[in-house]
Amino acid sequence: MKNILVTLDSNYLKPLKVMLKSLFINNRNEEFGIYLMHSAIKEEYLEDLNRFIEAEGSKLRIVHVDNSYFENAPTLLHYTKAMYYRLLAFKFLPEDLERILYLDPDILVINPVDKLYDIDIDNYLYAAAYHNMISIKGINRIRLNAYDIKEYYNSGVLFMNLKLQRETISEKEIFGFVENNRSKLIMPDQDIINSLYSQKIKSLDEKIYNYDARYYNYYKITSNGKCDMDYIINNTVFIHFCGKKKPWKKYYSGKFHSLYKHYEKLALNSVY
Amino acid sequence: MKNILVTLDSNYLKPLKVMLKSLFINNRNEEFGIYLMHSAIKEEYLEDLNRFIEAEGSKLRIVHVDNSYFENAPTLLHYTKAMYYRLLAFKFLPEDLERILYLDPDILVINPVDKLYDIDIDNYLYAAAYHNMISIKGINRIRLNAYDIKEYYNSGVLFMNLKLQRETISEKEIFGFVENNRSKLIMPDQDIINSLYSQKIKSLDEKIYNYDARYYNYYKITSNGKCDMDYIINNTVFIHFCGKKKPWKKYYSGKFHSLYKHYEKLALNSVY
Numbered sequence: 310m311k312n313i314l315v316t317l318d319s320n321y322l323k324p325l326k327v328m329l330k331s332l333f334i335n336n337r338n339e340e341f342g343i344y345l346m347h348s349a350i351k352e353e354y355l356e357d358l359n360r361f362i363e364a365e366g367s368k369l370r371i372v373h374v375d376n377s378y379f380e381n382a383p384t385l386l387h388y389t390k391a392m393y394y395r396l397l398a399f400k401f402l403p404e405d406l407e408r409i410l411y412l413d414p415d416i417l418v419i420n421p422v423d424k425l426y427d428i429d430i431d432n433y434l435y436a437a438a439y440h441n442m443i444s445i446k447g448i449n450r451i452r453l454n455a456y457d458i459k460e461y462y463n464s465g466v467l468f469m470n471l472k473l474q475r476e477t478i479s480e481k482e483i484f485g486f487v488e489n490n491r492s493k494l495i496m497p498d499q500d501i502i503n504s505l506y507s508q509k510i511k512s513l514d515e516k517i518y519n520y521d522a523r524y525y526n527y528y529k530i531t532s533n534g535k536c537d538m539d540y541i542i543n544n545t546v547f548i549h550f551c552g553k554k555k556p557w558k559k560y561y562s563g564k565f566h567s568l569y570k571h572y573e574k575l576a577l578n579s580v581y
Numbered sequence: 582m583k584n585i586l587v588t589l590d591s592n593y594l595k596p597l598k599v600m601l602k603s604l605f606i607n608n609r610n611e612e613f614g615i616y617l618m619h620s621a622i623k624e625e626y627l628e629d630l631n632r633f634i635e636a637e638g639s640k641l642r643i644v645h646v647d648n649s650y651f652e653n654a655p656t657l658l659h660y661t662k663a664m665y666y667r668l669l670a671f672k673f674l675p676e677d678l679e680r681i682l683y684l685d686p687d688i689l690v691i692n693p694v695d696k697l698y699d700i701d702i703d704n705y706l707y708a709a710a711y712h713n714m715i716s717i718k719g720i721n722r723i724r725l726n727a728y729d730i731k732e733y734y735n736s737g738v739l740f741m742n743l744k745l746q747r748e749t750i751s752e753k754e755i756f757g758f759v760e761n762n763r764s765k766l767i768m769p770d771q772d773i774i775n776s777l778y779s780q781k782i783k784s785l786d787e788k789i790y791n792y793d794a795r796y797y798n799y800y801k802i803t804s805n806g807k808c809d810m811d812y813i814i815n816n817t818v819f820i821h822f823c824g825k826k827k828p829w830k831k832y833y834s835g836k837f838h839s840l841y842k843h844y845e846k847l848a849l850n851s852v853y
Contacts, residue, residue, distance in 0.1 A: 538833075538842050541839075542842040542843055542846050559809070561810075564838065564839060566810050566836065566839075567810060567814065567837045568839035568840050568843055570811060571691075571814055574815055
């Protein structure tokens with residue numbers, strides 16, 4: 310059984326199904342335990358999701374978070390307390406879970422995930438990929454310059470070492486960091502992971518494990534043509550639809566639009 | 582059993598597999614008889630194709646054409662006698678076949694074909710779609726203006742009424758037409774069908790049955806936005822990769838590139 314963590318609200322249930330469908334289709338021989346951390350998704354939606362997942366031979370595990378837990382945690386203007394879920398998942402997940410793969414719902418899984426689970430992260434809190442675009446790196450280095458950041462990791466795909474997190478990560482430290490950096494935080498959970506734990510993240514190849522769907526030409530050129538559509542379709546595991554424009558929205562346009570809609574059709578036409 | 586006709590040489594065996602794989606995947610409950618008309622494909626390739634098709638629960642039927650049959654037929658500079666296969670298929674196919682669907686190998690089948698087979702073509706030789714782009718229509722009207730052509734049909738998808746063809750189509754007339762129009766013929770088989778049989782073709786909706794992959798924006802704009810990616814993925818049956826740029830080539834780029842490569846991966850990784 311391979312474990313997947315997702316944390317979301319009702320607005321993302323449709324993309325979640327697309328992500329999960331692509332995961333199931335491209336990992337036919339795996340059984341997944343899908344842990345869904347949430348605070349307010351309606352029971353009927355959870356039941357629907359449960360049937361959807363069971364029809365694929367996997368299991369849904371609901372992790373309900375009572376937000377009173379975060380009563381004393383600092384908040385930010387545009388973010389709910391859900392920004393802490395990913396960071397503090399280890400407190401809510403079963404104690405015997407040692408590894409889990411967190412995935413954003415705006416992802417397509419187009420190849421098997423098994424090799425990722427075999428990566429040795431005994432001495433790391435996470436495995437993740439950073440997006441190597443100069444502009445992204447530069448901006449975030451300047452923004453969070455008080456902290457010793459070598460790379461700015463994207464937190465949309467996080468392979469988590471829950472065991473080490475339980476021993477190492479301090480809720481107080483996180484809350485304190487938010488208090489002290491309110492004005493600087495743009496993507497709070499990602500910023501926190503990078504600022505506090507950058508040294509304890511094992512780097513993954515972004516072209517395989519966190520391919521940013523916006524930058525097809527950039528990847529292709531900087532790889533001297535190697536990372537073309539053929540390479541991606543046959544090697545990339547996670548295509549991540551980063552940014553504001555999402556492939557399930559009406560006016561989206563992009564290199565992976567047709568592929569996304571293909572999986573969306575399969576997900577929404579699933580019989581269960 | 583639904584029958585499909587393809588006519589090709591060894592160069593197109595890989596795209597053929599992709600086309601067939603997409604057909605099988607999106608028509609899971611159908612059994613297909615795949616009739617392959619050819620003159621010189623090697624036995625080992627035919628055996629491989631046979632295994633590929635049988636693994637999907639369908640049947641390959643080889644229709645070997647001895648080109649001595651076309652000894653007296655006129656030829657054109659850049660075309661082999663294979664240009665007559667599609668036109669005269671009714672002479673080579675089993676006599677009890679009444680209907681067959683001809684498909685080019687540069688097609689993806691992304692939805693069920695069953696509704697097409699239900700179309701009444703009792704009084705037509707073919708059902709086909711014309712590409713309504715003004716430029717395409719205009720050029721071909723001028724080029725073939727001796728003939729009473731209302732629309733210029735694309736012959737990449739042809740639902741054939743073999744029974745009526747046997748009663749109506751004259752080999753002599755076709756050969757005579759080629760003799761008399763040598764200099765005008767650009768796509769000979771398509772030109773012939775349009776020039777001689779235009780009145781006996783039942784029109785299909787090109788957006789459903791012969792979507793030209795080059796013209797996404799054209800279709801979208803002329804349909805007032807209705808024919809967007811969502812519509813195509815859920816309604817279009819045949820996406821046709823017309824023109825010289827093909828999605829299996831290295832430097833291809835287009836709206837359906839990722840989707841094509843997805844099906845290509847499934848076809849080429851098939852276990853059989």
